[in-house]
Amino acid sequence: xxxxxxxxxxxxxxxxxxxxxxxxxxxxxxxxxxxxxxxxxxxxxxxxxxxxxxxxxxxxxxxxxxxxxxxxxxxxxxxxxxxxxxxxxxxxxxxxxxxxxxxxxxxxxxxxxxxxxxxxxxxxxxxxxxxxxxxxxxxxxxxxxxxxxxxxxxxxxxxxxxxxxxxxxxxxxxxxxxxxxxxxxxxxxxxxxxxxxxxxxxxxxxxxxxxxxx
Amino acid sequence: xxxxxxxxxxxxxxxxxxxxxxxxxxxxxxxxxxxxxxxxxxxxxxxxxxxxxxxxxxxxxxxxxxxxxxxxxxxxxxxxxxxxxxxxxxxxxxxxxxxxxxxxxxxxxxxxxxxxxxxxxxxxxxxxxxxxxxxxxxxxxxxxxxxxxxxxxxxxxxxxxxxxxxxxxxx
Numbered sequence: 001x002x003x004x005x006x007x008x009x010x011x012x013x014x015x016x017x018x019x020x021x022x023x024x025x026x027x028x029x030x031x032x033x034x035x036x037x038x039x040x041x042x043x044x045x046x047x048x049x050x051x052x053x054x055x056x057x058x059x060x061x062x063x064x065x066x067x068x069x070x071x072x073x074x075x076x077x078x079x080x081x082x083x084x085x086x087x088x089x090x091x092x093x094x095x096x097x098x099x100x101x102x103x104x105x106x107x108x109x110x111x112x113x114x115x116x117x118x119x120x121x122x123x124x125x126x127x128x129x130x131x132x133x134x135x136x137x138x139x140x141x142x143x144x145x146x147x148x149x150x151x152x153x154x155x156x157x158x159x160x161x162x163x164x165x166x167x168x169x170x171x172x173x174x175x176x177x178x179x180x181x182x183x184x185x186x187x188x189x190x191x192x193x194x195x196x197x198x199x200x201x202x203x204x205x206x207x208x209x210x211x212x213x214x
Numbered sequence: 215x216x217x218x219x220x221x222x223x224x225x226x227x228x229x230x231x232x233x234x235x236x237x238x239x240x241x242x243x244x245x246x247x248x249x250x251x252x253x254x255x256x257x258x259x260x261x262x263x264x265x266x267x268x269x270x271x272x273x274x275x276x277x278x279x280x281x282x283x284x285x286x287x288x289x290x291x292x293x294x295x296x297x298x299x300x301x302x303x304x305x306x307x308x309x310x311x312x313x314x315x316x317x318x319x320x321x322x323x324x325x326x327x328x329x330x331x332x333x334x335x336x337x338x339x340x341x342x343x344x345x346x347x348x349x350x351x352x353x354x355x356x357x358x359x360x361x362x363x364x365x366x367x368x369x370x371x372x373x374x375x376x377x378x379x380x381x382x383x384x385x
């Protein structure tokens with residue numbers, strides 16, 4: 001029992017630290033009435049009807065490939081050294097914690113916001129650092145921008161290239177979760193979501209939100 | 215025999231004194247830099263460096279630049295998330311403030327040193343040298359450890375606490 005006040009104090013300290021984090025570390029997620037920690041979207045969004053190209057160069061029909069399965073989607077780019085690889089590394093650690101009976105029924109998609117540089121070959125290199133079941137997706141920029149608009153995500157912002165032709169791309173910081181029940185995105189996971197929170201929600205949602213209700 | 219003008223002597227002393235003042239400023243020790251690490255880059259051309267910069271003393275200091283042999287260019291960056299949820303990186307041309315009595319933490323999703331145009335492949339277990347330049351404290355060269363891409367701070371932002379409970383990553 002003595003551990004409890006200490007744990008609470010530490011949790012409080014953690015919250016204070018998070019609150020003091022000016023660079024977008026998310027506040028600790030709080031469970032809604034459905035027991036889910038992800039931030040519910042005001043309006044669930046249908047999975048867009050689009051065919052992209054995966055990191056092996058094969059066509060990837062989003063709806064057909066992920067039909068009826070819990071699907072996480074993140075939009076970023078391979079030449080991003082900070083937020084993008086950290087998100088994917090976190091999700092890889094989450095997958096390491098979960099049994100394959102759960103992860104086999106979850107799709108994790110990394111959709112590039114920078115298809116000019118992120119060819120299937122470039123994505124294959126990038127995805128090689130993460131869980132081998134994760135899928136990198138590229139396509140026409142217009143198609144990807146339409147897809148993001150459909151999902152109510154901010155569109156990619158391309159910075160001016162520097163003298164070496166290198167440029168950075170603004171991209172959404174959050175991960176979207178499409179549920180097995182209706183193939184709609186229902187939750188967003190902001191930058192800074194803890195691995196333990198992801199683990200909790202993926203376990204709870206893999207069989208659908210209806211099954212997750214307490 | 216040439217006679218040295220007293221004015222020249224005075225000028226020489228003045229120059230020496232000014233020089234000494236400069237030396238004193240440069241002799242302010244650079245703050246201690248610990249835990250410098252680079253996650254093994256997932257992309258072949260860019261990498262980030264995270265580290266903890268210690269208390270620079272009562273006058274504070276500013277990290278104004280960095281250099282290394284492993285990359286063509288090095289910039290000081292901050293990842294920021296806009297109100298619309300869009301993440302982007304900002305180059306900090308005025309440097310990174312190292313607060314007096316506190317120091318500063320370069321961490322995932324926040325302040326970082328960005329390496330661009332990698333000239334050496336960085337793999338887990340490697341170590342390379344990075345020179346940090348401080349406005350007051352001058353230069354300090356630190357060893358940077360290349361750590362696994364996967365298995366860093368939980369959640370990013372550096373506040374989530376370390377999570378060691380990953381199995382071997384054979385993914």
